[in-house]
Every structure is written in structure tokens, then in C-alpha cells.
Amino acid sequence: MDVEKALLEIAEIRGHVARSVEFHGYGPQALVLTGLLAAAGGGAQALFLPAPGEAPLDYILFWASVACLALAVIGAEAFRRARRNHGGMANDMLRAAARAFAPAGLAGLFTSLTILRHAPEAAWMLPGLWQIMLSLGVFAASAALPGMMTAVAAWYLATGLACLTYASGPDAFSPLAMALPFLGGQCFAAAILHFAYRAENAKERDR
Numbered sequence: 777m778d779v780e781k782a783l784l785e786i787a788e789i790r791g792h793v794a795r796s797v798e799f800h801g802y803g804p805q806a807l808v809l810t811g812l813l814a815a816a817g818g819g820a821q822a823l824f825l826p827a828p829g830e831a832p833l834d835y836i837l838f839w840a841s842v843a844c845l846a847l848a849v850i851g852a853e854a855f856r857r858a859r860r861n862h863g864g865m866a867n868d869m870l871r872a873a874a875r876a877f878a879p880a881g882l883a884g885l886f887t888s889l890t891i892l893r894h895a896p897e898a899a900w901m902l903p904g905l906w907q908i909m910l911s912l913g914v915f916a917a918s919a920a921l922p923g924m925m926t927a928v929a930a931w932y933l934a935t936g937l938a939c940l941t942y943a944s945g946p947d948a949f950s951p952l953a954m955a956l957p958f959l960g961g962q963c964f965a966a967a968i969l970h971f972a973y974r975a976e977n978a979k980e981r982d983r
Contacts, residue, residue, distance in 0.1 A: 798920055798921065798922070799873050799917075800857060800858070800862065801853075801855075801861070801862070801869060802853070802857070802965075802969055803853040803857055804967070804969045804973075805966070806849050806850050806853035807962045807963070807965050807969070808962065808966045809849055810962050811959040811960070811962030814842065814955050814958030815955045815959045817839065817954065818952060818954055819951065821838060821951040821954070829900065829949050832899035835902075835949060836892060836899070836902065854870060858870050872920065873917065873920065876916045876917035879912075879916070880909045881909070881913065883909055887909070888902060900943070900948035901940060901944075903939045903943060903949075903953040903957075904938075904939030904953075905940075906954075907933075907939060907961075908937070910932045910961075911930070911931075911932035911933040914926075914928050914932065914965075921969075922969065922972035924968045925968055925969075928961055928968065931961050932957065932961050935956075935957035935961070936957075
């Protein structure tokens with residue numbers, strides 16, 4: 777029992793440390809790549825889903841596939857960088873990062889399914905809602921990221937609200953409603969991380 781209690785205490789300490797230490801797992805290059813994926817997705821939507829309002833399920837599945845590919849890119853890079861930058865704390869840091877984004881991701885998933893099942897006529901709102909959900913996820917994760925990342929959360933909140941305001945009627949399901957916000961937001965986040973990591977490396981060299 778004493779050993780089990782000690783192990784639990786160690787796990788709690790490691791979890792607390794993982795939540796309080798800045799996470800260096802997100803790679804700027806991977807974020808730029810996911811922004812380019814969103815832009816490519818917008819182009820593909822224009823070519824292969826010319827009338828998404830008539831097939832909201834196809835629209836959701838298409839962008840869900842793009843999102844899963846983006847998550848795979850970010851996740852693979854985060855795993856590699858966490859191993860390099862956090863050593864023995866890598867798994868704890870990765871779990872803490874996943875927990876920060878999980879509520880927003882699940883909320884986006886269940887909101888999409890609910891709209892598709894019970895209010896398909898409101899599916900045009902999904903691009904804006906997805907961006908707002910991502911904004912909440914970035915806000916939740918920002919405690920373990922450079923301070924300027926809250927500006928990225930604000931970006932996605934603003935673009936999500938703009939989509940709900942303007943991307944309706946004839947502009948509903950516009951490819952630009954997904955491509956432009958995510959291209960801009962991911963590149964913005966990549967720039968913040970790039971300069972934050974460079975500044976931190978410069979400080980370490982000066983020590």
C-alpha cells in the first residue's frame with residue numbers, strides 16, 4: 777500500500793509539472809503544413825463539392841478527413857519534439873496537451889453530429905462553430921504555450937464569429953470560410969512559436 781501511495785503521489789507530481797511547464801512539442805513547420813492543408817481543402821471542396829448545402833454529410837466528412845490528417849501531422853511532430861525536448865516527461869507533457877484540447881474537440885464533434893441529425897438546415901453554421909471550438913481549445917492550452925498564443929485563440933474566435941455573421945445565405949459553405957481562417961491562424965501560430973523558440977534558444981546560448 778505504501779508503494780502504491782508513493783506511485784500515485786509521483787504520478788500527481790508529474791502531472792502537475794506537465795501542466796505547469798511550457799510545452800515545446802508543437803513544431804512551426806507542422807503548423808504551416810496544416811494551414812496549407814486547409815487551403816488545399818478549400819480548393820478541393822470547390823472542385824468536388826460544388827453544392828455542399830445539398831449534402832451536409834459529405835461536407836462534414838470531407839472536412840473531418842482534412843482535420844484528421846492535420847491532427848496526424850501535428851501529433852507525429854509533437855511526439856518527436858516532445859521526446860527530444862522533454863525527455864522522461866514527454867508522455868506526461870503529451871497527455872497534458874491532449875487533455876487541454878480534448879473538451880473543445882469533443883464539443884465540436886458532438887455539435888456537428890447533433891446539427892446533422894436534428895437540424896441539417898443549420899449546417900451552414902458549422903465552419904464558424906468549428907473555429908470557435910478551436911479557439912476554446914487554444915485558450916485552454918495557452919497556459920503551457922508562449923503568451924502570444926492567446927492572440928491565435930482570439931483570431932479563431934473572431935473568424936468564427938465572422939463566419940456566423942457573413943457566411944450565410946448565398947455564401948453558405950463557401951470554401952473560403954474554412955481555407956482562409958485556418959491558413960491564416962495556423963501560419964500565425966507557427967510564427968509565434970518560431971520566434972518564441974528562437975528567443976529561448978538565444979537565452980540558453982547566453983548563459
